[in-house]
Amino acid sequence: MSASPPESARASASSEPLHLAVALDGAGWHPAAWREPGARPGELFTARYWSDVVTEAEAGLLDFVTFEDALALQSSSADGPDGRTDQVRGRLDAVLTAARVAPLTRHIGLVPTVTATHTEPFHISKAIATLDHVSRGRAGLSIQVSQLDHEARHFGRRAVSLPDAEAYEEAADHVEAVRRLWDSWDDDAEIRDVATGRFVDRDKLHYVDFQGRHFSVRGPSITPRPPQGQPVVSAASAAGTDTAYGLIARSTDVGYLGVRDAAGARAAVAEIRQARESAGLSAQPLHLFADLTVFLDEDARAADARRSRLDALADAPYSSDTAVFTGTPAELADLLQDWRSAGLSGFRLRPGVVAHDLPAITQGLVPELQRRGVFRRSYEADTLRGLLGLERPVGRYAAHPAA
Amino acid sequence: MSSKPLKRIHLAAHFPGVNNTTVWSDPAAGSHIDFDSFIHFAQTAERAKFDFLFLAEGLRLREQGGKIYDLDVVGRPDTFTVLAALAAVTERLGLTGTINSTFNEPYEVARQFASLDHLSEGRAAWNVVTSWDAFTGENFRRGGYLPREERYSRAKEFLATATELFDSWDGSEVVADPASGTFLRDAKAGAFTHHGQHVDIEGHFNVPRSPQGRPVIFQAGDSDEGREFAASQADAIFGRHATLDEGREFYADVKGRLPRYGRSADELKILPAATFVLGDTDAEAHEIAHEVRRLQVSGQTAIKYLEHVWNRDLSAYDPDGPLPDIDPEVGENTIALGRASVRQFSDPLDTARQWRELAEAKNLSIRELVIATTSRQTFVGSAATVAETINDLVQADAADGFILVPHITPGGLDEFADTVVPLLQERGVFRSEYEGVTLRDHLGLSTPGTGR
Structure with missing residues (x-):
């Protein structure tokens, strides 16, 4: 295969390096993944399994991993548990799993899924801030909306789920409250001034006074501002629906798009960019990644088989609710370079089988992209914002130096 | 001495808290947030073969007189997140988190503890606390809706529900057999229903049974209701009576309640919080202890403390002068919203009268009075003295062990680990190596069945 990228990849952004993330869920995204050789299905609820997997992703210099989660058992049905006993059921809390892995890794970003619909912004804000502290600046979160009635019944707060638009509004409010709480401590709030006996300068701690339709939050956070200032906020959009576009456009730093092809990606990117602009946020960087499930082998027929x-x-x-790729790492590299011209800055790959397709990404795809000059050869930053080229923001409440 | 066999002591390490026990002005005092501090503290506790590490929690920054309280350490990490991270840098140390039953939901808390127990291979523990105050509630969806008298009934129902969730998996469901394609033995795994006054939920719990079955349950309340709650449901008590007489009375009282619930004395460990100051000699330790007390109670801190009783702004008073001659403002405490500690002064007028008499009799200033009346260090002395005191208290059934609260972060436990622990080991009353894997093993608690 030729080492030069296809014509279509030489779009405006082609000189920028690609960003790559991997979405982790159990033994992989194929429902039978746990039955594959090396899948370690009996270890899915152990720290050993998760630290091995994330360590492998870090060896491949990936930007970050996401950890799937939900507040209900996995199910093939939206109406409740499907009663299946032939697929992986049960999972560990994503934030705790990410925290457990943090001290064992050094560079890779750790992005757990958090369900906004049933959780407290105050708890989530301090949990992700703490993940940022224990990982020294590598935390993010993937905000998720739940519209499953059976999940609502696990909380008893609402008899039925909120309508689409309202559920996404609530998630946007959740993110806003979480972000304000991250900024509720100025970076230099802790002064330890022995002379006056003051540990903090209370003028540098701020009430956030968020008032929303479904909750209000007074603040400040109990946790000091995280190392990144603002950990990375992301959200996913499934293929065939644009309900999450507003949330991605207004509230996130990274959006994952479920799209079927480059044209679909182009349309989604345009719509979200426009919504971002309408919200007055076009100056704020927003990464748009395509979600892609992958089955990789050195021989395309082997992957098919x-x-x-x-x-x-x-x-x-x-x-899948997103595109599925089956083929060789080189073919996948072609596709990524092609799709990127649709205005994407990266990809979140879902390994069909973690035990097989994650090493194929880190040991096959990544070297291929490196040869093509579109992927890093070493980690260039110690924080997730740094890897994504995002500056560390000044706190929104911090007094600005007099002009 | 009788022939009663020697009890084995349990020891735990409380990460220094956001109160004036913690001396942040000491040059040796480090960060309360950097993960390195937690690593140092936890690894010291594990090196000393402690049973567990303990984290307190507060869900709103403290205020006094409507302003954020700035004289003590402010700020702490999220409990679950930091404990999960500590599981990666320790191997046997138990990990105890204080989690509020008012401003959380059972499904979420149960999956967090079950996850922590999996991720630490059986080292999770939950100190169940309650609160009702609208002050803290301002940070949460629920707000301050809970009437004070209902806080224990919610706590009990919350814990009962969480237990039902933990028990909704019996541990045999996950087969994960690739050949037959059977992942779960039973499609009903995780099914639960709880229709109660405070919790009305049903569905399927999504975390398989963890190594300990359930986290070890701690309770901290001291009221009659709190003691009964502990006797009925807790595995251990984070207590406050660390002296011989008070400790024995509390110990006998709580252990005496166990038979009513069909439980034996061994099934509930009583572990009071305790502070300590060590010196090369007892005399030196007492000198250091006095200096530490002065650092813990500055003039400003003394005034703020007095305000808890007086329920008034006393900032105009000189901490080195006499006590205020005005009386406390009686009624609801509005000066220190959300502070549980103000509840200890049930009759502020009487407390003020007693303190004035004491101050006059001993010619004490405000600061000196606060130093004299508020908790002095539990254990003060040479390593030999402290080791003997701890052992005597445990053998005399004043406690089963202690949760030690150092006053310096993160190195405040180092000297204890290096000097007192070896003496207890020599006496054969404290482990030299971990004998088990889980926190239940360390505490001599059995792993619960599901009762199904």
Whole structure:
């Protein structure tokens, strides 16, 4: 295969390096992934498994990993548990899993999924701030909206889920409250002034006074401002729906787009960019990644055969709310460079089988992208914002020096 | 001495808190937020073979007189997140988190503790606390809705619900057999329903049973209701009576309540909080202790403390002068909203009268009075004296062990680990190596069944 990228990849952004993340969920995104050789299905609820997987992602110099989560059992049905016993059921809390892995890694970003719908912004804000402290600046979160009635019944606060628009409004409010709380301590609020006996300068601690339709939060946070100032906020949009576009445009630093092809990506990017502009945020950087499930082998036929074998085990062809790629790392590199011209700055790859496709990403795709000069050869920053080229923001309440 | 076998002592380390016990002005005092401080503290406790590390919690920054209180350490990390991270840098140390049952939901808390227990291979513990105050509630969806008298009924129901969630998996469900394609043995795994006064939920819990079955449960309340709650449901008490007489009375009282619940004395460990100051000699330790007390109670701190009783702004008073001649403002305490500690002064007029008499009799200034009346260090002396005192208290059934609260972060435990622990080990009353894996093993508690 030629080492030069296809024509379409030479768009405006082609000189910028690509960003790559991996979405982690159990043994992988194919429902039969846990039955594959090396899948370690009996270890899915251990720290050992998760630290090995994230360490492998870090060895591949990836920007970050996301950890899937939900406040209900996995199910193929939106109506409740599907009663299946042939697929992975049960999972550990994503924030805790990320924190458990943090001291064992040094560079890779750690982005747990957090469900806004049923959680307290105050708790989430300090949890992610603390993840940022224990990882020394590598925390983010992927904000998720739940519209599952059975999940609502685990909390008992609401008999039924909120309508779409209202649920996303609530998530946007959640993010706003979380972000304000991160800024509620100025960076230099802790003064330890022995002469006056003051540990903090209370003028540098701020009430956030968030008032929303579903909650209000007084503040300040109990946790000092995290190392990144603002940990990275992200959200995903499934293919075939634009309900999450507003949340991505107004509230996040990274959006994951479920798209079927480059044209779909282009349309989604345009719509979100426009919404970002309408919100007056066009000056704030926003990364848009495509979500892509991948089955990778050195031989494309082997990848096809493997996916077919998995489908047979699962008794159904694999379907996804995003595009699915089956082929070689070089072919995937072609596709990424092609799609990037749609205005994407990176990709979040979902390994079909973690045990197989994650090493194929880190040991196959990554070297291929490096050869093409579009992916880092070493970590260039110690924080997730740094890896994503995002500056560390000044706190919104911090007094600005007199002009 | 009787032939009663020697009790084994349990020891734990409380990360220094956001109150005036913690001396931040000491040149040796480090960050209360940097993870390095937590690593140092936890690894010292583990090196000393302690049972567990303990984290307190407060869900709103303290205020006094409507302003954020700035004289003590301010700020702390999220409990679950820092404990999960500590599980990566320790191997056997138990990890105890204080988590509020008012401003959380059972499903979320249960999955966090079950996850922590998995991620630490069986080292999680939960100190269940309650609050009702609208002050803290301003940070949460629920707000301050809970009437004070309902806080224990919510706590009990919260814990009962969490237990039902933990028990909704019995530990045999996950088969994960690739050959047969059976991941779960039972499709009903995790099913629960709880329809109660405070909690009305149903569905499926999504974390398989953790190594300890459930986290170890701590309770901290001292009221009759709190003691009954502990006797019925807790595995351990984070207590406050660390002297011989008070400790024995509390110990006998609480352990005496256990038979009513079909429980034996061994099933509830009583672990009072305790501070300490060590010196090469007892005399030196007492000198250091006095200096530490002066650092803990500055003139400003003394005035702020007095305001808790007087429930008034006393900033115009000289801490080195006499006590105020005006009386406390009786009624609801409005000067220190959300502070549990003000509740200890049930009759402020009487407290003020007693303190004035004491100050006059001993010619004490405000600061000297506060130093004299507020908690002095529990254990003061040489390592040998402190080791003997701790052992005597445990053997006399004043406690099963202690949760030690150093006054310096993060190095305040180092000297204790290096000097007192070896003496207790020599006496054969404290472990030299961890004998088990889980926190239940360390505390001599059995792993619960699901009762199903």
